[in-house]
Amino acid sequence: MTATHLIIHGKVQGVFYRDWTVATARCLGLAGWVRNLADGTVEAHLEGERHAIERMIAAMRDGPPRAAPTLIEPREVAEQGLAEFNRR
Incomplete structure (x- = not known):
C-alpha cells in the first residue's frame, strides 16, 4: 500500500471532475479524497x-x-488509513 497527493491543473472545475474521480477511484479499489481549491x-x-x-x-x-x-503534480505522502474514497 502507498499514498500519493496530487494537484491537477487545467479545466478541472465545473466539469464533474470530482464526481468522476470518486467513481473511478472506487472502481479501482482506492481510498482517499478529492476537492476543489480556490485557485481553480x-x-x-x-x-x-x-x-x-x-x-x-x-x-x-x-x-x-x-x-x-x-498538468498533474504527484508526490508520495504518508498514508492516512482511509477506508473509502470521498469528495470534500
Whole structure:
C-alpha cells in the first residue's frame, strides 16, 4: 500500500471532475479524497496498491468528457488509513 497527493491543473472545475474521480477511484479499489481549491485546481489524495494509483493517474490525465487537465503534480505522502474514497 502507498499514498500519493496530487494537484491537477487545467479545466478541472465545473466539469464533474470530482464526481468522476470518486467513481473511478472506487472502481479501482482506492481510498482517499478529492476537492476543489480556490485557485481553480483540484487536489486529490489516493491510497491503495501502486498499480491502481498509477492507473488512476493515467485516467486522470483525460478525466470526464468536458474536462481538459493540463498538468498533474504527484508526490508520495504518508498514508492516512482511509477506508473509502470521498469528495470534500
